[in-house]
Amino acid sequence: xxxxxxxxxxxxxxxxRAVKLRVRCAGVSAWRPRRAPETVDEFRGNxxxxxxxAAGLSPVxxxxxxxxxxxxxxxxxxxxxxxxxxxxxISPVIRMDRVAKSFGGKRALxxxxxxxxxxxxxxxxxxxxxxxxxxxxxxxxxxxxxxxAIRFGDVDLxxxxxRELRHxxxxxxxxxxxxxxxxRLRVIDNVLVGRLPHLTGWRRWAAVGRWFEPSxxxxxxxxxxxxxxxxxxxxxxxxLSGGEQQRVxxxxxxxxxPRVILADxxxxxxxxxxxxxxMDTLRRIASEAGLTVIATxxxxxxxxxYADRVLGLRAGGLVFNGPPAELTEGMLVDxxxxxxxxxxxxxxxxxxxxxx
Numbered sequence: 001x002x003x004x005x006x007x008x009x010x011x012x013x014x015x016x017r018a019v020k021l022r023v024r025c026a027g028v029s030a031w032r033p034r035r036a037p038e039t040v041d042e043f044r045g046n047x048x049x050x051x052x053x054a055a056g057l058s059p060v061x062x063x064x065x066x067x068x069x070x071x072x073x074x075x076x077x078x079x080x081x082x083x084x085x086x087x088x089x090i091s092p093v094i095r096m097d098r099v100a101k102s103f104g105g106k107r108a109l110x111x112x113x114x115x116x117x118x119x120x121x122x123x124x125x126x127x128x129x130x131x132x133x134x135x136x137x138x139x140x141x142x143x144x145x146x147x148x149a150i151r152f153g154d155v156d157l158x159x160x161x162x163r164e165l166r167h168x169x170x171x172x173x174x175x176x177x178x179x180x181x182x183x184r185l186r187v188i189d190n191v192l193v194g195r196l197p198h199l200t201g202w203r204r205w206a207a208v209g210r211w212f213e214p215s216x217x218x219x220x221x222x223x224x225x226x227x228x229x230x231x232x233x234x235x236x237x238x239x240l241s242g243g244e245q246q247r248v249x250x251x252x253x254x255x256x257x258p259r260v261i262l263a264d265x266x267x268x269x270x271x272x273x274x275x276x277x278x279m280d281t282l283r284r285i286a287s288e289a290g291l292t293v294i295a296t297x298x299x300x301x302x303x304x305x306y307a308d309r310v311l312g313l314r315a316g317g318l319v320f321n322g323p324p325a326e327l328t329e330g331m332l333v334d335x336x337x338x339x340x341x342x343x344x345x346x347x348x349x350x351x352x353x354x355x356x
Contacts, residue, residue, distance in 0.1 A: 090259060091118040093151075095114075097113055098148040100148055101138060108131045121283055123310050124311045125297055125336075130316065140169055155168075177268045186233070188233045192217070194220075197256065300332060320334070
């Protein structure tokens with residue numbers, strides 16, 4: 001009896017070692033040490049390091065890589081072609097034709113018409129309740145416009161249903177004020193959530209156990225490199241600052257491979273320094289990747305400093321549509337009802353007791 005148990009244990013042990021060997025060869029980090037490496041040699045000896053090399057990358061290469069989208073996410077790329085690929089236009093022309101939406105007896109959007117060209121950074125400004133978020137929700141088809149038409153290229157969003165509607169929503173990246181990260185997961189695991197719409201069959205089930213192919217992890221690493229967060233790959237999300245969490249959220253959206261990025265008050269909960277870092281990242285995405293970015297903003301200074309174009313909403317109606325240079329004091333009063341406070345004084349000062 002003991003001999004049988006010994007033989008069974010030996011066979012089970014051999015199988016376990018074989019499984020571990022196969023997993024290690026595949027680059028899966030299930031048996032890696034929990035503690036983050038502190039030296040270069042320790043990092044090289046860690047299984048986490050295998051992920052970089054399994055994807056054909058090194059940590060330094062990940063920092064320098066700016067490949068984001070299908071045309072440029074190949075493991076081996078000619079560096080001379082990266083800039084050209086990054087500047088290729090991938091966003092469609094967005095046309096809004098007299099878009100209106102009402103909730104009960106209140107009109108949230110009042111016949112809004114605008115055309116947004118690929119690669120533009122568009123800021124939507126206005127007071128709370130002006131219809132900014134409703135307009136973004138209409139663009140994602142989270143809600144359907146009551147009248148009028150919204151077209152992405154030649155596609156009328158009102159005609160989408162079923163699989164086509166799900167495909168549209170998967171190709172529109174949405175960034176929220178609350179970051180929407182799983183705090184207990186590592187940074188790279190949060191970014192890999194953006195790859196879920198592209199997984200099918202057994203790969204989707206494997207993702208439940210946080211198993212992704214090296215090619216998927218390579219995409220996540222490159223997206224983190226683009227937002228300057230590749231050195232935080234293995235940290236838990238709840239150990240990051242607010243600005244860092246928002247940049248990880250942007251990397252997650254980039255991993256989703258969107259055609260358009262929508263941002264609903266992405267810097268409202270951040271201080272000025274972190275807010276500018278996030279806005280710099282969004283501005284670079286629009287400039288270098290050819291992605292259209294549409295962001296709702298409360299602070300006019302951000303709109304003036306980063307946007308190519310500004311849409312001003314008041315009571316659901318479009319009262320301004322033009323470049324930031326044309327935002328005069330009189331126009332701002334028309335949009336907000338009063339002249340908005342500058343960004344430097346928008347944050348409340350600490351009371352004297354707190355300063356002491």
